[in-house]
Amino acid sequence: MNAYVVVVLYFLVTVAVVISIYAALTLEVNLHQGPRFYIKEFYVPALDLISQSPITTSNNNNNNTLPINPCLFFDFAFVNIENEHIVRYGDANLTFSYGRNNAVANYVVRSFDQGSWEVDYRREVVESRGVPWEDAVKAVSNGSTVVFRVDLAVPPKFWEGMWYSKKKGVRIGADVEVDGTGLKVKRNDIRLNSAASHRRVGIHVLFLSLLVAWKCLCF
Numbered sequence: 001m002n003a004y005v006v007v008v009l010y011f012l013v014t015v016a017v018v019i020s021i022y023a024a025l026t027l028e029v030n031l032h033q034g035p036r037f038y039i040k041e042f043y044v045p046a047l048d049l050i051s052q053s054p055i056t057t058s059n060n061n062n063n064n065t066l067p068i069n070p071c072l073f074f075d076f077a078f079v080n081i082e083n084e085h086i087v088r089y090g091d092a093n094l095t096f097s098y099g100r101n102n103a104v105a106n107y108v109v110r111s112f113d114q115g116s117w118e119v120d121y122r123r124e125v126v127e128s129r130g131v132p133w134e135d136a137v138k139a140v141s142n143g144s145t146v147v148f149r150v151d152l153a154v155p156p157k158f159w160e161g162m163w164y165s166k167k168k169g170v171r172i173g174a175d176v177e178v179d180g181t182g183l184k185v186k187r188n189d190i191r192l193n194s195a196a197s198h199r200r201v202g203i204h205v206l207f208l209s210l211l212v213a214w215k216c217l218c219f
Contacts, residue, residue, distance in 0.1 A: 035078055035079055035080045035081065035082070035087050035114065035156060036079045036081060036191060036192075037076070037077065037078060037079070037152055037172065037191070037192040038076070038077040038079065038189040038190060038191050038192070039074065039075070039076060039077075039150055039174060039176060039184070039189065039190040039192070040075040040076070040077050040121070040189050041073070041074065041075035041123075041183075041184070042072070042073070042074050042075075042148070042150075042176050042178065042183070042184040042190075043072075043073040043074075043182050043183055043184075044072055044073075044148070044178050044182045045069035045071060045073070045182055046069055046070055046131075046133055046136070046137070046182070047136060047137060047140050047146070047178055047179075047180065047181075047182045048180075048181060048182030048183075049137075049140065049141060049180040049181075049182075050180075050181070051182075070127060070128050070129075070131065070133070071125050071126065071127050071128065072096055072104075072105055072125070072126050072127075072128050072148070073124075073125050074096075074122075074123070074124060074125075074126075074150070075121060075122070075123045076094065076109075076121065076122045076123075076124075077119055077120070077121055077122075077189070078092075078109075078114060078119070078120045078121075078122075079118075079119050080114045080115065080116060080117060080118050080119075081117065082116055082117075082158065083116060083117075084116055085116060085158045085159055085160070086113055086114065086115055086116065086158070086159035087113070087114045087156050087157070087158060087159075088111070088112075088113050088114075088156065088157045088158075088159070088164055089109070089111055089112055089113075089114065089154055089155075089156050090111050090154060090155040090156070090157075090167060091108055091109065091110055091111055091154070092108065092109040092152060092153070092154035093106065093107075093108055093152070093153045093154070094106065094107045094108070094109065094150060094151070094152055095149075095150070095151045095152075095153075096126060096128065096148060096149070096150055097148065097149040097150075097151070098128075098130070098131045098132070098136070098146070098147075098148060098149075099147060099148075099149065100147075100149050100175075102130060102131075103130075104128040104129055104130045104131050105126040105127065105128045105129065106126070107124060107126050109122055109154075140178070140179055140180040141180065143180070144179075145177040145178060145179045145185055146177070146178055147175050147176065147177055147178075148175070148176045148178060149173060149174075149175055149176070150173060150174055150176060150192065151171070151172070151173035151192075152170070152171070152172050152173060152192055153169070153170070153171050154169075154170050155167040155168065155169050155170070156168060156170060170194075171194065172192040172193055172194045173192055173193075173194075174190045174191065174192045174193065176190060
């Protein structure tokens with residue numbers, strides 16, 4: 001077998017390996033595109049400077065200004081973008097934080113099933129505890145914004161035609177900026193996402209690039 005044929009065969013094998021690896025990784029990442037999760041509305045009455053008037057309470061030593069309403073109002077959307085798969089959600093745990101690390105409220109969405117391309121909403125109210133309201137009100141009064149964090153942990157399963165797939169834990173979140181209206185600054189829906197999943201895809205792409213580069217150098 002002459003050298004030209006060997007080189008051609010080696011090249012074809014290399015291309016086949018690269019395509020196979022890429023296809024496998026693509027299937028792994030895209031086997032289930034959904035569901036997706038969005039924060040459609042987010043309202044903090046205590047930071048609404050127009051309709052909110054602080055109340056003052058006093059104890060033996062100090063006067064403390066407290067917000068009238070420490071609740072958080074939210075409209076959360078579950079969107080199943082799967083073409084032919086029913087999604088069965090386990091209990092979905094929503095954690096609300098002031099900033100990134102100060103958890104102030106929790107809410108649990110009980111297990112439910114969702115058909116293909118269906119959208120389910122949860123419009124609820126939770127009472128927060130531990131928010132530094134004086135600092136928050138001062139910030140929005142000065143024209144700044146404050147950041148709340150919404151994190152979701154849920155184990156969805158997908159109907160595969162005859163059975164459900166194994167539960168796959170999903171942990172995602174998003175920051176929500178709030179201004180002096182008490183509403184989220186971003187008027188569009190805020191999609192929850194995971195930085196880890198983006199890093200994972202990036203690592204796959206980097207691996208394929210290095211593999212192709214190495215094979216080219218071998219030639």
